[in-house]
Amino acid sequence: MITVSLINEYLYCPLRVYIEFDNPEIYNTSIVAYKLSREAFRGFEEILKRNLWTLKGKMQFKEILEEIFNDVPEYLETVYLKFEDEIIDDEVGIRFESLKEDLKYNSWLIAIKSQKILNSGINGSDAVDMLFPPCLHEFTIEDKEDGLFGKVDKIEIIDGVYYPIKFKTSLPPLKGVWDSDALQVTAYAILMEYEFNKEVPVGFVNYIKLGSKKPVLINSYIREKFLNVYNELSDILYNDYVPEVVKNHKKCLACNYSEICDYNVG
Numbered sequence: 659m660i661t662v663s664l665i666n667e668y669l670y671c672p673l674r675v676y677i678e679f680d681n682p683e684i685y686n687t688s689i690v691a692y693k694l695s696r697e698a699f700r701g702f703e704e705i706l707k708r709n710l711w712t713l714k715g716k717m718q719f720k721e722i723l724e725e726i727f728n729d730v731p732e733y734l735e736t737v738y739l740k741f742e743d744e745i746i747d748d749e750v751g752i753r754f755e756s757l758k759e760d761l762k763y764n765s766w767l768i769a770i771k772s773q774k775i776l777n778s779g780i781n782g783s784d785a786v787d788m789l790f791p792p793c794l795h796e797f798t799i800e801d802k803e804d805g806l807f808g809k810v811d812k813i814e815i816i817d818g819v820y821y822p823i824k825f826k827t828s829l830p831p832l833k834g835v836w837d838s839d840a841l842q843v844t845a846y847a848i849l850m851e852y853e854f855n856k857e858v859p860v861g862f863v864n865y866i867k868l869g870s871k872k873p874v875l876i877n878s879y880i881r882e883k884f885l886n887v888y889n890e891l892s893d894i895l896y897n898d899y900v901p902e903v904v905k906n907h908k909k910c911l912a913c914n915y916s917e918i919c920d921y922n923v924g
Contacts, residue, residue: 662808662845669838672901713782723769799849822846822861843874
């Protein structure tokens with residue numbers, strides 16, 4: 659099966675996919691960090707919704723922030739301990755500390771919005787519906803016919819329309835979203851169309867560091883780009899095609915497979 663996460667690996671460097679497929683035992687920092695951040699953010703949102711539900715009346719910003727952020731630090735430590743056995747380098751811990759700061763910032767944004775809502779006479783339970791549409795978390799879809807598999811970070815459902823959302827802990831580009839993010843969201847959209855028999859016109863990338871969801875239009879252009887990558891991944895995984903390395907000194911130094919790659923970064 660071609661997993662949606664391989665799109666990011668492929669755009670980083672096509673040879674990375676080939677090496678990873680042949681050497682699954684090699685530790686991949688990015689995969690562990692992503693699993694950790696995904697679970698942390700999912701639980702973080704659930705805590706915010708639960709705490710926001712109890713709020714009512716006009717409240718000061720600081721009071722709202724303290725109320726909705728309650729239990730979050732303890733939860734994040736629990737998540738880290740859950741993945742502790744998979745964490746074998748300092749980089750994952752550094753990324754997680756950065757994520758904790760980003761979640762504090764996201765809490766600050768939600769607290770500002772909540773204060774405006776509460777001050778208008780709406781209670782916390784209704785504010786939850788306004789700020790957090792109905793959703794599915796970590797929804798797994800497998801298209802056996804096309805050999806595509808993915809776990810959608812979040813699917814928001816608004817007026818019967820399904821929107822895939824990808825969480826990302828890095829900053830976005832100056833305009834739009836990164837190509838790898840756009841293609842992964844497109845893959846999720848295609849899987850969702852297969853699963854729910856509904857057209858998915860747009861998806862989003864939630865750049866947690868900014869607390870910002872950026873749209874990805876699922877048009878014919880982005881679908882064709884995805885299909886090209888999908889076909890090349892198929893050649894690598896099923897036809898034993900060995901792609902060329904994309905020589906980027908900075909990326910190669912940071913790659914988990916640099917020691918067994920033929921490209922000399924020394």
